Amino acid sequence: MDGRIRVGTTSYIKPADILPNVRYLAPLVDDIELVLFESAEASNLPDERTIAELASLAREHDLTYTVHFPLDIFPGSRDEAERAEAAMMLNGIVSLTEELDPFGYVLHLTPDHYGVSPSHEVEAWLSSLDRSLEEFLKTTAIDPALICVETLSYPFAIVEELVRRYGLSVTLDIGHIWLMGYDSDEAVRHLLPQSRICHLHGVADGTDHLGLDAGDGEAIERFLRSLVEHTERDGRERVLTLEIFSEREFEASLSFLRASRAMMGQSSGGVYGNH
Numbered sequence: 558m559d560g561r562i563r564v565g566t567t568s569y570i571k572p573a574d575i576l577p578n579v580r581y582l583a584p585l586v587d588d589i590e591l592v593l594f595e596s597a598e599a600s601n602l603p604d605e606r607t608i609a610e611l612a613s614l615a616r617e618h619d620l621t622y623t624v625h626f627p628l629d630i631f632p633g634s635r636d637e638a639e640r641a642e643a644a645m646m647l648n649g650i651v652s653l654t655e656e657l658d659p660f661g662y663v664l665h666l667t668p669d670h671y672g673v674s675p676s677h678e679v680e681a682w683l684s685s686l687d688r689s690l691e692e693f694l695k696t697t698a699i700d701p702a703l704i705c706v707e708t709l710s711y712p713f714a715i716v717e718e719l720v721r722r723y724g725l726s727v728t729l730d731i732g733h734i735w736l737m738g739y740d741s742d743e744a745v746r747h748l749l750p751q752s753r754i755c756h757l758h759g760v761a762d763g764t765d766h767l768g769l770d771a772g773d774g775e776a777i778e779r780f781l782r783s784l785v786e787h788t789e790r791d792g793r794e795r796v797l798t799l800e801i802f803s804e805r806e807f808e809a810s811l812s813f814l815r816a817s818r819a820m821m822g823q824s825s826g827g828v829y830g831n832h
Contacts, residue, residue, distance in 0.1 A: 562788055563587035563621060564814065566799040570807045576607055578813070583618040585811075588660060588796045590623045593650060602653060614654050621660040623705075623754055623796055626650060631667050632689035633675070633682045640685060644693045651697050660796055661705045661753045663728045666707065666716050673737070675711040679729070683719065690723050702726050705754045708733050713748060720751070730756035731780050732765045732772075732800070741776065745783045750791065755784060756800040759810075768806030769813035781819035 565588030568575045575591060582589055591611075595602050603611065627650075630643040631818040642675060651662070666676030666686055676682035694701055706720050729752040734744045739821065749755075757780070758765055759772025769777055786794055799810045814820050 561794050562784065563794065563796045564799070565589055565621075565623070565796055566810075567625075568592050569801060569802050575601060575603060576610060579611060579614055583614045583620050588621045588623055588798065589617070590625050590663070590798045591654070591657075592625045592768040594627045594629065595646070596627075596629055602650070603618055604805065608653065608656050615657065616695055621796070622654070622657045623661050623663060623798065624650065624654050625658045625663040626656075626665070628665060628667070630665075632693075633667060633669065633686045635678075635681060635685055640689045640692070643689055644696065647693050648697055651699055661703050661726065661728075662699075663754060664704055664706050665709060666706055666713055666719075666726075671710050673711055675709075675715060679715065683716070685717065686719060690719060690725075694723060697725070702753070705752070707756070708744070708748065710737055712739065713744070726753040727751040728754040728756060730800070732756060732760050733762045735765070735773070735776065736765045741780070745787075746778065749783065749787050752795065753793075754796045754798060756798050757781075758800045759806075766801055768801055768803075768809040770809040771806075774813075777813070778817060778819055781814075781817055786821050 565586045566582065567590045568578045569592055571578050571581055579589055593602060594600065602695070611622070615622065626647060629785040630646050631639055632643045634640050634643070649799060669677065669682060672736065705726045705728040706716065708730045710733065713727070727748050729744070729748045731744070734741045757769070757777070759767035759769050759777075761767060761771050784795070784797065801807055801810060
């Protein structure tokens with residue numbers, strides 16, 4: 558499967574839990590992003606029986622999973638206890654999903670606040686991230702290249718040295734790049750070679766995670782063309798996640814991909830009727 562783009566979407570297309578979504582999506586996509594959360598109020602972490610069925614569905618449909626770590630962990634916290642909690646959560650999810658042999662894990666290096674600067678104390682924030690990553694990677698057996706750090710609101714260059722030093726990969730969320738008004742062509746040129754996972758969604762009027770039909774069609778097509786060309790050139794398999802959260806947006810986005818000139822000739826699974 559060298560050079561193949563595995564097209565997928567999130568585990569929250571239908572207003573239901575993970576398993577009903579995966580049963581619905583398994584014949585339709587190549588990969589499903591398991592969007593996980595756990596807090597004092599709620600948790601969707603799958604139990605052993607659910608994991609077993611997810612693994613069975615993957616075997617039946619030639620499906621892979623990407624695992625999106627919870628958003629409410631703070632590896633950049635200056636509070637040692639909060640960082641320890643983050644490392645424990647990451648390790649717990651890696652252990653929980655081991656049977657699924659995930660294609661990759663999406664990790665947010667969560668900023669102190671949203672915007673172009675991740676913190677009022679960037680150096681202290683980076684130092685805390687450094688300690689958290691060191692602790693996490695020291696206590697897990699997975700290949701660091703499976704940990705894919707996502708592009709968020711701040712320029713990725715701020716954390717890139719950490720990503721490279723620890724041998725991590727990138728989740729290139731091109732929608733976040735568009736939303737923030739960064740140079741998308743430069744982001745693609747610079748980050749796509751390091752990317753194992755890409756997130757794609759429509760962006761319009763300051764809102765992201767829309768269906769592709771609601772976004773800038775020319776920009777989306779240009780991104781898809783770059784993704785296809787680069788994947789063919791370097792021969793690496795990548796996941797393209799339609800990071801949307803409703804059936805209408807999912808169906809509209811699949812229609813966009815099927816009509817995309819850039820994606821013509823791609824043999825990716827269910828999206829193109831090959832499952």
